Amino acid sequence: MTEYSTVEARLYASIALVRRAEEVISEIYPSDKIKSPVHLAIGQEYIAAAVIDHLRGSDYASGTYRGHGVYLAKGGDLNSMMAELYGKKTGCAQGRAGSMHLVEAGKGVIGMSAVVGTGIPVAVGHALAIKQQRRNDVVVAFMGDGSTEEGCFSESINFAALHKLPILFVVENNRLAIHEPLHKRWAADTLTERVATYGIPATRFLEPDVLAIHEHVGKVIDDMRTEAGPAFIECHTHRWYEHVGPCEDYDQGYRSLEEGEQWRAKDVYVTLGQSLDEKEKAQIDQDIEASIQAAVEFAEQSPFPAAEELYNYVYA
Amino acid sequence: MTEYSTVEARLYASIALVRRAEEVISEIYPSDKIKSPVHLAIGQEYIAAAVIDHLRGSDYASGTYRGHGVYLAKGGDLNSMMAELYGKKTGCAQGRAGSMHLVEAGKGVIGMSAVVGTGIPVAVGHALAIKQQRRNDVVVAFMGDGSTEEGCFSESINFAALHKLPILFVVENNRLAIHEPLHKRWAADTLTERVATYGIPATRFLEPDVLAIHEHVGKVIDDMRTEAGPAFIECHTHRWYEHVGPCEDYDQGYRSLEEGEQWRAKDVYVTLGQSLDEKEKAQIDQDIEASIQAAVEFAEQSPFPAAEELYNYVYA
């Protein structure tokens, strides 16, 4: 694995990989080679990067249909991901999953679900298994603000807190579910306070302060490895692109460009990049471009699964 | 309708009717005439009595499979209830419902469900209809502590608060779900605090202080009729009998008789009764005995539905 001179460099490398991979996906998309609904995380990548930086290979991370960032940060293979988006046999799920259901069991990437919220209890189940197996691994479950409206969110937090399971819940609160703003869905903007009533540490980050998140989560996860039980963070953030698809959509009227610009001015990809040693940054960028280029070529050249394979893997 | 000289007398009459009706049900039960699982509310009746005292005929109340008290307090017909328990054609649901699914639409008794928690959003739906129909009626939804663990509880509170619906949520927290104590199900005993985070008034009553509950709910419901939005109360209480069936079960080891005795010493049925004018109390008691006797006779003498009726009411 690449060694970086600073935490900043490491986080930048993680963020930049996702940013650039998704930008390339967005460029390829109009060619119709990727026949999969892509939910880009551009602008939000720093959260997964900051959190997952503290995880080991045997830890687990779960994400959603907006999961490229979680997948890559947790060590998912870029080639497998790109091939999966292309529907190729060499994809991480042999073309059965597409962008919405990324998985990499060997790296602790829990399979992602496109039914909002359903990944949350599944992640808790992994934490239960860790406890039963007396491992000191942890689980991080990433989710959107919308998913916290599903009943299984409350059920999952209660159970995890009740059994003191090693799981960190991370809400990426981009204040949108598709095009619906928070105020049409939440009675009160008090999610963190609500979760705190379960008796677990719950912290809100209003700003994209990647180093603050990184530092906080480091402590939380250390505690978790010594049986402190679950924790929760809520990170306000901003989705730059449309809900699904390769474009921006500030012109659609459901949100303002001003809000977008405020967030973009604080783009962690840029600010963190600027803080790096220039040479190191250049090297990182160059490696990333090369790996993305290789992944696209890998995906393009890989074969599609044959029709007969349809019947594989129905039962284990 | 009977006039009572005081609030206390009115509440006592409501409580005593449920207490005595359930005691009689418990006596009849071993005869196997009531082939329906009965979940007695003995010891908890004061909550429904105190709350529903503030409701009008056009308001709604919803309860659970432990619903005799809610049904009777809201004006459900005792004869129809008893006949329903007997499975008779003259029952409130013509023998299709039994004890677990009492209903009396004409009196605003929402049909009760035996799948825990499912009645909560249905009650919220009634509140939505009230708002859409521009009525100034209200809904009260009664539920157990266990039901608050179901995801639909959180979903329902959020929606009711978001839309400022006229509904009071009442949790009868007897600290048991069947035989499972609270500490095996709740991460923290902070339900009221949690509900308060939705931005609605939430109040906990640790003691069976029927007059305090009565007074508080009176204000809350007045506010609700003038569009204050939903509210919540949690009443700690004690279930005297077994979860389902006609007996006590302190000998089963899952809870202590001591705890039971502490609650029984505060039995509202007794204490409130003692505070009444003796003559008035005697009259109330006499009327109740007569009406229960009449209901039992009514139920016994009513016919069973004929087998052909099985096919009625599948579709409206």
Added chain:
Amino acid sequence: MSTPNTSRLLKYFDALREGAEQAMDADSSVFMMGLDIDDHKGIQGSTKGLVDKFGPERVFTTPLSEDAMTGVAIGAAMAGQRPIHVHIRMDFLMLCMNQLVNIAAKSHYMYGGTVQVPLVIRTMIGKSWGQGAQHSQGLHSMFAHVPGMKVVAPSNAYDAKGLTMQAVRDNNPVLIMEHRLLYGTEAYVPEEPYTVEFGKARVLREGNDLTIVGVSNMVMEAMRAAELLAEQGIEAEVIDPVTISPLDFDTIEASVNKTGKLLVVDNAWLNCGFSAEIVARVAESENISLKPAVKRMGFAPTTCPTTPSLEDAFYPNPKTIAITAYQLASGKQDWVPADDQCQLAYQTQFKGPF
């Protein structure tokens, strides 16, 4: 002046919208709720503009809380409103099965006829472009299995509007199963309000050689297959059940009695499905004396994969339907339609309800 009835072509999604709009015009107790129905996309156009016309009290999005929201819709229906609850995918109904199966379907019966639940559930089946495992399921048989529910499946714009309007009038929970790939199809749709009767199948094409029953989008695929078959001299009778429950079995029975052969093409898995029900009723029928040749097609018995190379094999299509029907009708295996012919079949627009 309005255009004469029969001359107006309307798209399926527009017909869904118009049906709801006219139902809401006619009855102020009708309202619509569901995730994203009020945004600028308006459920692929099928709810577009309704919030502007009727306001946010009658047309509103919900939190992501399918379970409770279904309970809310049920409660509102019990209290005299007529909700239309919209879900963008049928797969998500699995989150509110409890309310649908244990409350909506049962209340009228369980409460001795004293309560009604006039609830409409609109729900769409997805297909292709990587919809995959969780955005593609046709789960109608689960609902048809439960007494108290009604399930309808418009295969064209005419039925989309007429069934919507009938569903809103019905005093029971009615599930409308729509299909994403039908959204862009056109049919002649009257401008004025009308209803399509429940429990009345439609014979879309007459024929003596075999009966093909298609469900939802598979009606279209079957019609295309029938064209390919016609070129081989095989005349298929194509039946659209229109409503899954109640089912007009008589029409199917009469057809099978005539053709002696039945192919059911469902938009779902076969096992314990609606296709099994149709075949079982044919088998039980005392009006059908000879053993008919019967066959079912539907989703492959697998989860739905995302990649096109597998997904193509997952669904019946005009080619596979035609091949199967040909074998069933002729007993022979000597014909496979050419791929370019099958492509051509795909260009046919059926201006339903035929």
Added chain:
Amino acid sequence: MSTPNTSRLLKYFDALREGAEQAMDADSSVFMMGLDIDDHKGIQGSTKGLVDKFGPERVFTTPLSEDAMTGVAIGAAMAGQRPIHVHIRMDFLMLCMNQLVNIAAKSHYMYGGTVQVPLVIRTMIGKSWGQGAQHSQGLHSMFAHVPGMKVVAPSNAYDAKGLTMQAVRDNNPVLIMEHRLLYGTEAYVPEEPYTVEFGKARVLREGNDLTIVGVSNMVMEAMRAAELLAEQGIEAEVIDPVTISPLDFDTIEASVNKTGKLLVVDNAWLNCGFSAEIVARVAESENISLKPAVKRMGFAPTTCPTTPSLEDAFYPNPKTIAITAYQLASGKQDWVPADDQCQLAYQTQFKGPF
């Protein structure tokens, strides 16, 4: 020294418990969760004592959160554990359909074979004494409909233990459908661990006059009916499919080929149900040349009422099964078993697996 295998009678609930206990003895990754499994009643005895033996980390109750708890069980299974999740009624599974249908059944496929979900769901069908609308449903066809799920239905204590042990070993989600009225029935159950194979039906009684397939508790009812029929000279072949999915259709097909007549008695509604599937496969079978006389029985197409006077008419019973079978087998309607005979039939204890 242990009692020889075949001489030990065990009750169904004890067999369920013993199966789980031996599975937990053999494999420390097996654990059990579910509402009320650790209380003094222990799910009508079927989980009794397990918490004392294995401790609260391997045997624990849950909050009332069926949806999330199912997700938790699935997640634990993905991470290498083998959970047994117990529900006291099948009706409550409607709350966790999403996790079961959209995650448990699909994960192995959707994730390209990289993930397994060795999850056992134990669930009981209720009946009588006012169980009513929401405590009585046999919803197996909904699960059998979905590829990736397995569904088994032990009709006797022997299968209760053997299927439990096989389910725990299986690497897929397996739903065990139990029946409350079977809990007290006894069968000869070996003391040592054993498994009952999935996809292997059992011919419980041979006969040439008609085939009766019974599901779950209806196997017992069918056996009783068969005794009544035998007195009329009609020999019914009674088949217990044992597992609903996978289904051993060959055994049924062979029997129908022999008898030419089929009665399926399901413990569920008929419409789009498992009974339809069996009949449809018979109708499709190319090995069965003549049109067999077929008939389905099951729940009446109504919600389940609580009062005995209606509930009696809701379910098939030995009398109605015998009457239907008699008509099917003889073509005649000239016999109805006397009520006292039917009562007698109820006193027969079948010491399965026969």
